Amino acid sequence: MKKLINDVANVLAESLDGFAAAHADLVQLDEERKFIRRKSLKGGKVALISGGGSGHEPLHGGFVGHGMLDAACPGQVFTSPTPDQMIAAAEAVDQGAGVLFIVKNYEGDLMNFEMAKEMAGRDIETVITNDDVAVEDSLYTTGRRGVAGTLVVEKIVGAAAETGQDLQTLKSLGEKVNKRSRSMGIALTSCTVPAAGKPTFSLGDDEMEMGVGIHGEPGRRRVKLMPADAIAEEMIVAILADLEAAKSSPVLLFVNGFGGTPAMELYLMYHAAAGALARRGVKIARSLVGSYVTSLDMAGCSLTVTALDEEMISFWDAPVHTPGLRWGM
Amino acid sequence: MKKLINDVANVLAESLDGFAAAHADLVQLDEERKFIRRKSLKGGKVALISGGGSGHEPLHGGFVGHGMLDAACPGQVFTSPTPDQMIAAAEAVDQGAGVLFIVKNYEGDLMNFEMAKEMAGRDIETVITNDDVAVEDSLYTTGRRGVAGTLVVEKIVGAAAETGQDLQTLKSLGEKVNKRSRSMGIALTSCTVPAAGKPTFSLGDDEMEMGVGIHGEPGRRRVKLMPADAIAEEMIVAILADLEAAKSSPVLLFVNGFGGTPAMELYLMYHAAAGALARRGVKIARSLVGSYVTSLDMAGCSLTVTALDEEMISFWDAPVHTPGLRWGM
Structure with missing residues (x-):
């Protein structure tokens, strides 16, 4: 294996720290590295949160900022983030207008985002992306996989959220973009x-x-x-x-x-x-x-x-x- | 060799055509593919032109647009563009305030940009980048190689050119950025x-x-x-x-x-x-x-x-x- 790394155990932490330092004008990394959040939150706006296994950069952390996500939860490489990450992210960025989770269709992600939704005690809705036409079911999914179309969902719903659209409207828009x-x-x-x-x-x-x-x-x-x-x-x-x-x-x-x-x-x-x-x-x-x-x-x-x-x-x-x-x- | 290509003879042409089509809002590709130019030129401004062998994308074509280059001349892969490319580019983007060539220090590039400067019959100055500290002379250079620092020169000099600075001032600025x-x-x-x-x-x-x-x-x-x-x-x-x-x-x-x-x-x-x-x-x-x-x-x-x-x-x-x-x- 040839990679620009130190110890394999620290790859994610060192990469996240580098990312947060390089983009300190736009984002902040939670102290426990549970989530990356937008530096300046916008009051009254629905909070958009995504996340998933790391190794897909810039997805999702690289899409945190004005016009896209409010927070992103990085799991270990190709491994879902845990519910406590999404709960902490929601706590940090919820502005009282509700939270929209954008989740790629993988069993681990669905399970953990669903658990976070139940445990968070907040107004949370979820959009699931499943844009990959290659296969119907797969190694880690029932149904289709969510892949690069997720960026399109995050961009379009993110822009709509900036205009003050409400949670249900954003959920519908996300489902429309995914479907198209x-x-x-x-x-x-x-x-x-x-x-x-x-x-x-x-x-x-x-x-x-x-x-x-x-x-x-x-x-x-x-x-x-x-x-x-x-x-x-x-x-x-x-x-x-x-x-x-x-x-x-x-x-x-x-x-x-x-x-x-x-x-x-x-x-x-x-x-x-x-x-x-x-x-x-x-x-x-x-x-x-x-x-x-x-x-x-x-x-x-x-x-x-x-x-x-x-x-x-x-x-x-x-x-x-x-x-x-x-x-x- | 595993690459996303068709015929090796057409790699550059097909890639340039794709680039120009994907960014048609910002750039135009010359019909003979001699250069990529900014779609909207700015009157009275010194024209910045760079170029070099292809295979370094987005350098240089990807840096054509407001605040950076006015044109870029793509050579074949890792091969200098020919003087007729730079002459044609200068003809297309010179707004009467002169032309600044930004050239990475490789013998083929220096020779061809120099020849273009002599043949073009225009007011042209040159900034040569040589930021690579790894080796003094090298396979294709006398002196140091011009590498990623070239982006920094193009960005800073490009921004200065937008403010209306004159050719000599821009040349000096480019040399300062390269030196630093x-x-x-x-x-x-x-x-x-x-x-x-x-x-x-x-x-x-x-x-x-x-x-x-x-x-x-x-x-x-x-x-x-x-x-x-x-x-x-x-x-x-x-x-x-x-x-x-x-x-x-x-x-x-x-x-x-x-x-x-x-x-x-x-x-x-x-x-x-x-x-x-x-x-x-x-x-x-x-x-x-x-x-x-x-x-x-x-x-x-x-x-x-x-x-x-x-x-x-x-x-x-x-x-x-x-x-x-x-x-x-």
């Missing part, structure tokens, strides 16, 4: 969890995993390495087959790197995916390209297509000021 | 140039390259893999030994990923480097963490320390609106 977002990923290499010290799975020199999950979970099938155009074509076909709304709505095309893939390849994949959409008459209205929902050092990428409407476009364009996503201010 | 910026890099793996199809160099499973260049050029020595704290310590010692100004000035600490290293490790390196600075009484005033000056898919990172003054801080903080760096607007 579909993703699929592929891996060229495995990731390596620091504590495990070896790759999560093995791929031959000429193989790739089609439909991989963001923890290196198996996808649809193991195939020979394909050209970028063919990869994008298969992913876009799978996504559009499940996203009726893209036939009549402009879309956001989000090309997401998994951590080990450079920008040059992501932009080439954007070109390939945009071509696949254009051939089907789908109009791209917004774009995002970068490594935002990662899987440690895995090489590969995912495509997310979100069918937009005017409300969603307006919230997507709204100012955001977080360590990982920043525009308009 | 020092960098050093390490690699855990090689990069793979698409056209070569195999790694540029080989490293054992337990080895790293200390002082590596951004094309995978040899550094100071090949060593056994070290803990992050020890790596940061050695880099910071080498940097500070050559940066007298950091003893009395607040600094920018810039932790740069080379393309194959995820955010989690970069933040851990930030933590390690910040500790090494703190132990020497150096005060961090600004921070930047991310993969901005990459080496294709190489795993590793560089540290850059810039000794700031009030003018530099003010220009660093000024609004920037480019595909790769965006804040304040």
